[in-house]
Amino acid sequence: MAHENLDFEESLVELERRIDELKKFSDNQRLDMQEEIKRMEERAQKLRRETYEQLTPWQIVQISRHLQRPHTLDYIHGMFEDFMEMHGDRAFIDDRAMVGGVAWLNKKPLIVIGTQKGKDTKENIACNFGLPLPEGYRKALRLMKFAEKFNLPVVTLVDTAGAFPGLEGEERGVAEAIARNLREMSILRIPVVVVIIGEGGSGGALGIGVGNRVLMLANASYTVITPEGCAAILWKDRNQAPRASEILRLTAPDLKQLGIIDEIIGEPPGGAHHEPAFVIEGVKQALERHLGELSKKSVKQLQDERYEKFRRIGFYTDADLPKPCSSPPANEDTAPAGGNGKPDKKKKHD
Amino acid sequence: MDWFRKPKYMTVRVPKKDKKAAIPENLVTRCPACNEIIFNKEIESADRTCPKCNHHFHMPALERLRLLADNGIFLEQLSGRIKATDPLGFPGYQEKLEKGKKNTSLEDAVIGGICTVGGIRTGLAITDFGFMGGSMGSVLGEEVARLIERCCQEKIPVIIVSSSGGGARMQEGIISLMQMAKTSAALARLAEAGLLFVSVLADPTGGGVTASFAMLGDIIIAEPNALIMFAGPRVIEQTIRQHLPKRFQRAEFLQEHGMIDMIVKRQDLKKTLARLLTVPRS
Ligand SMILES: [Zn+2]
Numbered sequence: 163m164a165h166e167n168l169d170f171e172e173s174l175v176e177l178e179r180r181i182d183e184l185k186k187f188s189d190n191q192r193l194d195m196q197e198e199i200k201r202m203e204e205r206a207q208k209l210r211r212e213t214y215e216q217l218t219p220w221q222i223v224q225i226s227r228h229l230q231r232p233h234t235l236d237y238i239h240g241m242f243e244d245f246m247e248m249h250g251d252r253a254f255i256d257d258r259a260m261v262g263g264v265a266w267l268n269k270k271p272l273i274v275i276g277t278q279k280g281k282d283t284k285e286n287i288a289c290n291f292g293l294p295l296p297e298g299y300r301k302a303l304r305l306m307k308f309a310e311k312f313n314l315p316v317v318t319l320v321d322t323a324g325a326f327p328g329l330e331g332e333e334r335g336v337a338e339a340i341a342r343n344l345r346e347m348s349i350l351r352i353p354v355v356v357v358i359i360g361e362g363g364s365g366g367a368l369g370i371g372v373g374n375r376v377l378m379l380a381n382a383s384y385t386v387i388t389p390e391g392c393a394a395i396l397w398k399d400r401n402q403a404p405r406a407s408e409i410l411r412l413t414a415p416d417l418k419q420l421g422i423i424d425e426i427i428g429e430p431p432g433g434a435h436h437e438p439a440f441v442i443e444g445v446k447q448a449l450e451r452h453l454g455e456l457s458k459k460s461v462k463q464l465q466d467e468r469y470e471k472f473r474r475i476g477f478y479t480d481a482d483l484p485k486p487c488s489s490p491p492a493n494e495d496t497a498p499a500g501g502n503g504k505p506d507k508k509k510k511h512d
Numbered sequence: 513m514d515w516f517r518k519p520k521y522m523t524v525r526v527p528k529k530d531k532k533a534a535i536p537e538n539l540v541t542r543c544p545a546c547n548e549i550i551f552n553k554e555i556e557s558a559d560r561t562c563p564k565c566n567h568h569f570h571m572p573a574l575e576r577l578r579l580l581a582d583n584g585i586f587l588e589q590l591s592g593r594i595k596a597t598d599p600l601g602f603p604g605y606q607e608k609l610e611k612g613k614k615n616t617s618l619e620d621a622v623i624g625g626i627c628t629v630g631g632i633r634t635g636l637a638i639t640d641f642g643f644m645g646g647s648m649g650s651v652l653g654e655e656v657a658r659l660i661e662r663c664c665q666e667k668i669p670v671i672i673v674s675s676s677g678g679g680a681r682m683q684e685g686i687i688s689l690m691q692m693a694k695t696s697a698a699l700a701r702l703a704e705a706g707l708l709f710v711s712v713l714a715d716p717t718g719g720g721v722t723a724s725f726a727m728l729g730d731i732i733i734a735e736p737n738a739l740i741m742f743a744g745p746r747v748i749e750q751t752i753r754q755h756l757p758k759r760f761q762r763a764e765f766l767q768e769h770g771m772i773d774m775i776v777k778r779q780d781l782k783k784t785l786a787r788l789l790t791v792p793r794s
Contacts, residue, residue, distance in 0.1 A: 327743035328752040332761060335771045337722040337742035341696055345728055348697035349704065364689060365680070365723045365742070372693050386689040386720070387682050391747075395682065396603060410685045411600055420599075422686050469697050473657065475690040476650035477599040 168224045171432070174213050177206045214431040217381070219389075220404035222413050225433040226361050226383040227323075232438040233292075234261060234276030234319045237359060240442035241449070242267055242274070248308075251300035254334070258289045259326070260298030260370075262305045264314075267449065273309035275302045275370055276319030279360065292361075293326035299339035299369050303346055306354075315353040315453050318370040323388065325366035340369040347372035348472070349465055353456035357445055358382045358414075358423070359434075374468050375452045376422070378414045379441065380429040384422070385412035421475060425452075543567050545737075559778050568715060568735050568778055572616060573623045573640035576673055580782050581636060586625030590662065591637075591655045595619055598683070599650075605683040612643035620651035621676065624659040626668075630786025635663035635670040641716070645678025648721050652681075653691025656725060660698035669708035669789055674726045677739070679719020692724035699728050708792045710785060713740050713763070713772065731788060732772040733781070734763035740772070 167175045181202050188195040217225070225231070238245050242265035250256040262275035279292035286292075302318070309316045325336050347354060347370075356373035362384030378384065387395075392410060393402035411417070414426045427444050434441040456464065540549050545567035555562065559579055560569040571579070578584035596619075598605045612621065621644055624637035637659050639646040656672065663670045680688040702709055711729030713722075716739035723742055726732075734740060741761040748754055759765050766772045776784045 325742065326752075327748050329748065329754050329756060329760070332742060332748070333769050335727070335769070338727040338771060340723040340742075341692075341725070341727040344693050344696035344724060345700045345703070348693065349700045365692060365720055368689055368692060369723075372697070384686060386680050386685050392682060409600060409602060412686065417686060420686065422690060469701070472690060472693040472697055475687060475694060476654050477597045477684070477687060478594040478650045478654060479597060481593045481595075 166229055168221070168228070170221050170224075171213060174206065174209050177202065177209060181206060210431055218404065219383075219407040219410070219413050219416075222381050223361075223383045223389060223403075223407050225381040228433060228435055229281055230435040231360055232434050232442060233281070234278045234321055234359065236438060237319055237357075237442055237445060238265060238274055238276070240439070241265075241446040243269065245274070248305060249301075251297040251304060253300065254297050255295070257295045257298035257301060259292050259294040259322070260302055262302060265317075267446075267453070272315045272317055272453070273305050274317045274319070275305055276359075277322035277367075277370070279321055290326060292322045293324065294322065294366060294369070295326050295331055296334045296336040296339040299325075299336070299343050302370050303339075303343050306347065306350060310351050313352060315355070315456065316350065316373075317449060317453075318354070318356045318373065320356060320358045320362050320367045320371055320384075321360035322363050322366050323361055324363035325369065337365075340365050343369045344372055348469055350468075351461045351465065353453060353459070353464055354468065355449060355452050355456070357427070357449070358384050359445070362412075363388065372468065372472065374456055374464060374471070375424050377425045377427055377445075377448055377452070378417060378423045379427050379434060379445070380414050381433045382414060383412045384417055385410050541569075561778055566736070566777060568737065570641050570675065570715065571778070572642055573618065573638040573673075573675075574616075576638045577623060577627075577636070579778070580629060580638075580671070580673070580785065581627035582629060582631065586623075586627050586636070587633075589623070589625035590659055591622060591624040592619050594651055594654055596649055596651045596684075599687055600683070600685050602683040602685070608644050608683065615642040616640050618643055620649070620655070621646045621678075622652045622655050624655045626662070626666075629671070629782065629789055632786070632789040633666070633668050634789060635659045635666075635668060636672075637670075638673040639676045639721070641675040641677060641714075644681065644683075646674070646676030646717075646721070647678025647681035647688070648676060648691050648695075648724075649681035649684040649688050650691065652676075653688075653694050656695045657698040660695070660702050663707060664698075664701050664705050667705065667707060669710070669792070670702060671710045671712065671785060672725055672729075673712040673714060674717045674721055675714040676721035676726070677716035677718045679721050679723075689720065692720045695725045696728060699725055703730075706792075708789070710788055712781070712785075713738055715739050716741070718742070718744060727771075729773075731774075733774055733776050733784065734766065734772050735781075736763060736775055736777055738763045740766050 245265045247263040261278045264271050265274045277292050278289045280286035280289050306316050354373040356371050356376045358378040360382055364386050389403035389407035390400040392406035394400050417423045427448050429441055430437040540551050542549050543562040546565035548564045560571045622639045627636050637656055709729050710731045711726050713734040717726050718741045739761055745756055763775050
C-alpha cells in the first residue's frame with residue numbers, strides 16, 4: 163500500500179523504492195543481484211532504525227495526523243464482531259464527524275463512540291475533517307446514557323484536531339455541549355475506556371475523553387493547543403510548530419509521565435499505517451484487559467475512581483502542606499514525578 | 513494687550529490618530545462604546561460602567577467581591593494558599609505570572625471563598641481577566657474544585673463569575689486542559705447534591721473556561737455585551753474563512769440562540785443573585 167510520506171521519511175522511502183526497482187530488474191533480466199540487494203536492505207534497515215527510533219515530538223505529531231493512519235471506523239470494524247451504527251442527536255442533525263453505536267466484543271455488547279477522520283479529501287468532506295459539531299457531542303452523550311441505562315461499558319476513540327471552529331458550532335453551543343459531556347461522563351455508572359488513537363485536539367478531544375482508563379497509541383498526540391497555534395502566539399510564526407511541539411509535552415511518554423494517560427499501546431516503526439492490523443489487534447487486547455478489570459468494580463468505585471483520576475491532576479505549591487508538592491498521585495506508575503510541584507523533564511526550554 | 517481676555521483654557525489641536533496618546537491615561541478613559549472621554553473616578557464609582565452609555569468595563573475580581581458579597585467580604589477566603597508552578601518550563605510563564613500578580617495583587621487568576629449574598633450563605637469564585645486573561649491553569653482549576661467540594665459538604669449554593677477570555681492556560685499545556693474535566697466533575701457532584709449553581713459570564717469568557725464550568729450553570733447570567741465564545745473570532749476567520757455577523761458571540765447573540773438565561777447589567781447583578789439564591793426550596 164502506498165503511503166503519503168512525511169518529509170523526514172524521504173530518504174528512507176527513496177532507498178526502499180530503489181530496492182524494489184532493483185528486485186524487479188533482476189527478476190526481469192534473470193540476473194543474480196542478491197548480494198547488492200542484501201547490502202541495500204541492510205542499509206535500509208539501519209536507516210529505518212535511525213529514522214523511526216528517535217522521533218521528535220513534531221514528527222510524532224505528523225504521524226498522529228497521517229491521512230493513512232487507521233481511523234475510528236477501521237478500529238471499530240477491525241476489533242468488533244459486529245457494529246450497528248446509531249445516528250443523530252435527536253434534535254438537529256447527524257454529525258458525521260462523530261460516529262457511534264453498539265458493537266460486540268467477544269459476543270458482549272458495548273457502546274463505541276469516536277471522532278471520524280477521512281483517508282482522502284472526499285472522505286474528509288463527508289466527515290467534516292473529523293471536526294465535530296455540537297450535535298456530535300450530544301449524540302455521543304445520548305449513546306453514553308443509553309449505555310448507562312442498559313449497563314453496557316463505553317469505549318471512546320479519540321482522533322480529532324478539535325471541535326469545528328465555526329459559526330454553526332458557536333451558535334448552537336459547542337462549549338455547552340462539551341462542558342455537559344465532561345460533567346456527565348464523570349458520573350456515568352458504567353466503565354468508560356478512552357483510547358487516543360491519533361490526534362487529541364484540546365477540548366474537542368476531551369469532550370469524549372473522560373474515562374476510568376485513558377489509553378494512548380505510541381505515536382498519537384494530545385495537546386491543549388496545536389503546535390502551530392502555540393507557535394503563532396509565542397513567536398508569531400506558525401512555521402515554528404516543531405519548536406512549540408517540544409515544549410507542549412504532547413507525546414504518549416510525556417503524558418504518561420505527567421499522569422494524564424494510563425497506558426501506551428505500541429505501534430510498528432514509522433506508525434500505525436505501516437501495519438494497521440497489528441495496531442488494531444493491540445488496541446483490542448488492551449480494551450479486553452481494561453474492560454475485564456473494570457467489569458469487577460462497583461458503580462461507586464467506577465464513579466469515585468474516575469472522579470479522583472481527574473481531580474488529582476494539577477501542579478502547584480500549597481502553603482498548607484509541610485513541603486511544596488504536586489497534587490498526590492494515585493500510584494507510582496502515573497505519578498507526576500518530583501514531588502516539588504514540577505514533573506521531571508529532560509531539558510528546560512527557554 | 514488685555515490680560516483678562518486671555519482664554520482660560522488653551523486649545524490643543526490633536527491629530528485624530530494620536531488622540532489616544534494625548535489623553536492622560538491615569539485620569540481619564542475613552543469609552544470604546546460611546547467614544548466619550550470619561551474621568552476614571554466616574555467609571556470607578558459607577559462599578560466600572562460608563563456613566564454615558566452603561567458600557568461595562570472589566571472589573572477586577574476584588575472589586576467584584578465588594579460588589580457582590582454582603583459587606584464586600586468573604587467570611588472565609590479559601591483561595592490564595594496555592595501557587596502556580598511552571599510544570600512545562602514554558603517560555604515566559606514565570607514573567608507572566610509575576611506580571612499577573614502585580615496587575616491584580618492576586619496569587620492567580622481567581623479568588624474564592626464563602627460569603628453571604630443577600631443574607632444567604634454561598635460559595636463564590638471570581639476570575640480576573642487582569643491575571644493572564646483569567647486563564648485556567650492548575651491553580652484556578654484547583655481553587656474552583658475545592659470551593660465546589662466545600663459547598664457540597666456545607667450544602668450551600670455556588671456562584672462563579674467568569675472573566676476568562678484566556679480559556680485553558682496554554683503555559684501549563686495538557687494539565688490546563690484537564691482542569692476542564694476536574695471542575696466539571698466537581699459540578700456533577702454539586703448537581704447530585706441538589707445544590708444551585710449560578711454562572712455569571714463577564715466580558716470576555718472563552719475556550720476551556722466556557723467549555724467547562726462557565727456553561728454548566730443551572731442558571732447562566734451574562735453581563736451586557738460580554739464576549740462569550742468557544743473558538744475566538746480570529747481563529748474562526750483564519751481556519752474556516754467564514755464571515756462573521758455583527759454582534760457575533762456577544763451576550764445578546766447568545767441569548768437569542770438559547771445559550772444563556774438572562775442578561776443583567778452590573779448595577780442589578782447583586783440583587784438578581786440574591787433573589788435567585790432564594791429560589792431552591794430545601
Ligand atoms: Zn460609554
